[in-house]
Amino acid sequence: MSGLRVAVLASGTGTNLQAILDTVHGRDGIEVVAVGSDKPTARALARARDAGVETAVFRAADYPDRAARDEAMADWLAERGVELVVLAGYMQLLTPGFIRRFPNRIINVHPALLPSFPGLDAIGQALAHGVRVTGVTVHFVDEGVDTGPIILQRAVPVPDSRDRAELEEAIHAVEHELLPEAVRLIAAGRVTIDPANPRLVLIAPAAK
Amino acid sequence: MSGLRVAVLASGTGTNLQAILDTVHGRDGIEVVAVGSDKPTARALARARDAGVETAVFRAADYPDRAARDEAMADWLAERGVELVVLAGYMQLLTPGFIRRFPNRIINVHPALLPSFPGLDAIGQALAHGVRVTGVTVHFVDEGVDTGPIILQRAVPVPDSRDRAELEEAIHAVEHELLPEAVRLIAAGRVTIDPANPRLVLIAPAAK
Numbered sequence: 001m002s003g004l005r006v007a008v009l010a011s012g013t014g015t016n017l018q019a020i021l022d023t024v025h026g027r028d029g030i031e032v033v034a035v036g037s038d039k040p041t042a043r044a045l046a047r048a049r050d051a052g053v054e055t056a057v058f059r060a061a062d063y064p065d066r067a068a069r070d071e072a073m074a075d076w077l078a079e080r081g082v083e084l085v086v087l088a089g090y091m092q093l094l095t096p097g098f099i100r101r102f103p104n105r106i107i108n109v110h111p112a113l114l115p116s117f118p119g120l121d122a123i124g125q126a127l128a129h130g131v132r133v134t135g136v137t138v139h140f141v142d143e144g145v146d147t148g149p150i151i152l153q154r155a156v157p158v159p160d161s162r163d164r165a166e167l168e169e170a171i172h173a174v175e176h177e178l179l180p181e182a183v184r185l186i187a188a189g190r191v192t193i194d195p196a197n198p199r200l201v202l203i204a205p206a207a208k
Numbered sequence: 209m210s211g212l213r214v215a216v217l218a219s220g221t222g223t224n225l226q227a228i229l230d231t232v233h234g235r236d237g238i239e240v241v242a243v244g245s246d247k248p249t250a251r252a253l254a255r256a257r258d259a260g261v262e263t264a265v266f267r268a269a270d271y272p273d274r275a276a277r278d279e280a281m282a283d284w285l286a287e288r289g290v291e292l293v294v295l296a297g298y299m300q301l302l303t304p305g306f307i308r309r310f311p312n313r314i315i316n317v318h319p320a321l322l323p324s325f326p327g328l329d330a331i332g333q334a335l336a337h338g339v340r341v342t343g344v345t346v347h348f349v350d351e352g353v354d355t356g357p358i359i360l361q362r363a364v365p366v367p368d369s370r371d372r373a374e375l376e377e378a379i380h381a382v383e384h385e386l387l388p389e390a391v392r393l394i395a396a397g398r399v400t401i402d403p404a405n406p407r408l409v410l411i412a413p414a415a416k
Binding site: 149 | 321322323324325336337338339340341343357358359360361362363368370405407408409411413
């Protein structure tokens with residue numbers, strides 16, 4: 001089992017970052033070496049600093065366009081030897097140029113069972129549609145919106161009350177397990193894209 | 209708890225019909241009073257006859273068009289006092305005229321977690337997309353393809369092997385539980401459409 005240099009991009013409170021810091025950072029050679037954000041006030045940045053992880057802010061307003069912003073961010077990550085980019089509540093669409101810098105090396109966590117409810121407010125979409133089961137997906141990021149190959153999924157029942165706060169809490173709890181699990185599997189070399197079908201992610205059994 | 213006169217429409221082997229005959233027919237006032245098919249060779253018809261249930265075949269070739277076929281079928285069901293029409297592997301799209309004859313009184317079982325993978329070969333669609341979780345949906349039938357309000361859903365994990373036969377078996381086993389459960393809930397008067405939102409199905413708690 002080899003190590004893995006991980007970056008996390010986050011726009012918000014950073015609870016998924018915290019789950020990664022608490023459960024995989026510093027274990028089995030996995031190191032979170034960089035945390036980036038588009039928002040200087042993101043609580044994720046404070047969480048990173050508390051864990052001794054280097055941070056940087058890439059604000060849209062500081063660059064002529066999205067491509068320039070993403071290029072600066074990709075350079076910053078590449079300089080730190082980042083091998084896996086984890087989107088953990090990062091609310092910006094990445095440009096194709098950024099995605100090509102980290103081919104099949106960017107993962108995202110989405111609060112629905114894709115392909116249902118891609119895009120913004122997946123939990124609200126699921127409640128409005130009236131589903132009885134939703135869930136969480138961890139997937140590789142491609143140039144579409146939440147369309148990349150699926151690594152892990154777990155179902156979450158919608159409470160009979162359809163109470164949004166209750167469903168959000170249940171989904172976030174699953175995110176906090178599934179995203180670190182995906183990082184662990186990737187670090188262990190167990191995750192590959194099927195050479196015969198780029199839609200399919202293969203997960204090798206654990207070594208005995 | 210009042211009774212319910214149920215019809216089942218099926219095109220194939222009729223295993224979902226059999227599950228209904230075995231687990232809800234003749235209990236709590238629920239009676240399967242009619243089984244219809246578009247195919248004279250459907251095994252579902254033999255299962256119905258074995259259970260003493262009246263059957264009829266409505267072949268497309270025997271009518272000038274789909275509307276006429278569905279009108280004859282609706283007449284046949286109405287004459288038998290049918291209060292709930294259950295689609296159990298019925299492979300024909302129902303015409304709007306038929307659906308209006310049984311408003312919110314037609315249910316379908318679909319082998320995926322809608323809104324993912326509507327239409328034909330939902331299991332094949334799920335395998336091709338590379339999902340890790342799929343499942344079963346029971347929903348009211350509206351004029352769209354698998355778009356009606358969702359009554360019940362249950363998740364089914366995709367086996368790591370992605371073996372189609374294994375996944376089909378797991379999904380069919382869940383169908384055989386979820387479809388009878390929906391019939392029981394409807395017969396017990398516990399299923400209503402939210403008056404404030406026609407997308408949402410409300411399920412009342414069981415009486416104490």
